[in-house]
Amino acid sequence: MLSRLSRGLAVASKRQAIRRTALQNARMFSSEIKTTTTNDSGMTTKDQPMQFSKEPIMSNFGELPHGEIPEPLKYVRPFHITTLSNGIRVCSERIPGLTAQVSVYVKAGSRNEDLETTGTSYLLQKMALRGTTSKSKTELAEEIENIGAVYGAKSDREITSYGLKCHKGDAGKAVQLLGDMLCNNTLNSAELELVKQEVSMEHEANHTRYEETLLENVHFNSFREHMLGQPIKGDRDMNSTLRVDHLRDYHSANYIGDNIVVVATGDVSHEQIVDQVEQNFASLPKSTNIPAKNTEKPVYVPALLMLRDDEMINSNVGVFYDAPSIKHDDYYAFLLLKHIQGSFRIDQNAGHLNDVQ
Template identity: 25%
Template sequence: MPGSHTATVGVWIDAGSRYETCRNNGAAHFLEHMAFKGTPRRTQHNLEIEIENMGGHLNAYTSREQTVYFAKVFDKDVHRAMDILADILLNSKLDANAINRERDVILREMKEVNRHEEELVLDHLHATAYSTSGLGRTILGPEGNICSLTKDDLRTYIDTHYLAPSMVVAGAGGIDHGELCELAHKYFGGVRVELDEEQRRGDAVCLDEGKFVGGDVRIHFESDAMAHVALAYEGSSWTSEYAYPLMLLQTLIGNYDRAAGKNATSSRLCQDVADGEFANSISTFNTCYKDTGLFGMYAVTEREKVADLMACVTHNVARMAECVTDEDVERAKVSLKATMLMGLDGNTNVCEDIGRQLLTYGRRLTPAEIFLRIEELSADDVRAAAHGVFHDKDHAMAAVGGIEGLPSYEWIRNNSY
């Protein structure tokens, strides 16, 4: 990115919680914590001082399919950032005392997550939608695993998943591509390419089919005046023919927040929710994975309005495939492209886009190529995607709070098409 004096460099690893087994679920996230606790070359304190003196920022995150470590630095410090990233990824000490201390940190993090209703509901949604596969597991893992994972467990996870074909080094900003390639060779050139024979015989590698089975989980709190509900259908994988039509459909359905008021261009669903005051907020989500996805809505409402909200949602879902017009699609195209461009604002977002796309597609699709694919879509494409997702399909639902008025699974199933 010409003219930029800062850069983001990072490592995207094709491994997350869905690659884990029931026994080691939580290992990827635990390693994210341990990466910053020191290596033979750098103590935790020295690592913090080195980053601070560079004016840099070092961070990491774990998702269901990816683990990411990245650094934001001045352009002159890219080589130092790459040295640090390689050191913490490949040479983490995994000190037993540090592991034990970190257990309490992760358990506190779990409590914070469980107090955030949306994250709690979406975790339950995955658990019921993918109850027979790895996508149903949480990223943090169960409390029992957090308390029992050992240094050997974590080391085995690194040896199994931190392999060259599963890793992408990406950079954006004030950085030369040739220089980045040289640094990648220097610091990551020794990463193993494949598992040894013993590892291949074992059960360490676990990537089962992301099979959507649907389901229903309800956690009722008598004292809670609000209900948090997520309703989802099987969406698309990143490479599905429905991937881009569903992005447009998500834009078409949109979001509603009572505090912000009704938008004149909102979908019929959002307008009906607003007119009937059925919810404080409702948002549409479209989550893609390698081989499956979740498309649905998340709503927050008062307990006495749950039944009315679900009647409104199912009524609109039933007619979604028929009511999309050419004008709707053209308007959604403009909005979707604007959202995508705003999502590429800044070195870190561009670096994220590169890393994720290389893991997903094997190459980076430029914004121009993506926009061309969007422009080629018609209302028929969006209607076909809506029909494929909603018509006579099982759903997954997770609800927490004052939900005694929530209709049965069968009622929702029978009234959604």
């Protein structure tokens, strides 16, 4: 017993001596670097402020009174808005540069469906590139590629958006393409079946999208008595029952001028954008006699929901609050608070966990 204890003490003493030697060497090396830097006239040292330090702002503007914005930050870019005869609002903001972004926002989403047609808005958004009365889906894709544009679309619970990012000289062409896609879509039955297969595969892959799965369950838990609580992509079992007529009815009820905003940003002319929108979105009516679905304010129900998945390595937790809506006076103040708090994405910082894709 004593021999083991003696050997243990000897090993511990040896390790301690190694640590002391390493620490002394590190200090000597650091001292040599400082001496070399000080003696070398070609090298200068400067203490950099920390990432969130106020020092750069203080050196430029001094101490500002509480709530005051520095003068250089008070600049607002010129903004133009025009309302067309069919109710479409055309907005533009000129930003010098070589590229432009043209987007169409429709005030309609999964909220405006019912339990029998859940998933219609998502399918309609996916069908936008599947061909129009004047262009096949191949021709449509080629025209987008020919101008070097990048297409993007997104479906949400209350808003659906379509956008093209292109060279500033092709902004008018981008408006033409978006107008053709949204106003003259053929909604072919065969293409719809292909899109439904894509959506079905997305449903199967939901187990790898942890953030999306978490958000969908939070909405269901908070608004389970309203369509806001239903999935954006619809119910997996109901997906196969949707037909072209469901998409046409949804388009007729929601894709109207009063629900649409066209926005162009970049080195663009507001007058030219307005002319292009007038020409390419003229077929959309200002309003419709079909009443919008689920416009009543849903009841927010605070609750606790736990889902168990034994195949997951780590836990995914979210705490959510009833936030201001897009028309609330505090909406943009709330967005500012969100940016101040910042974010952390697991797929960018810890992608090895749960095989995040």
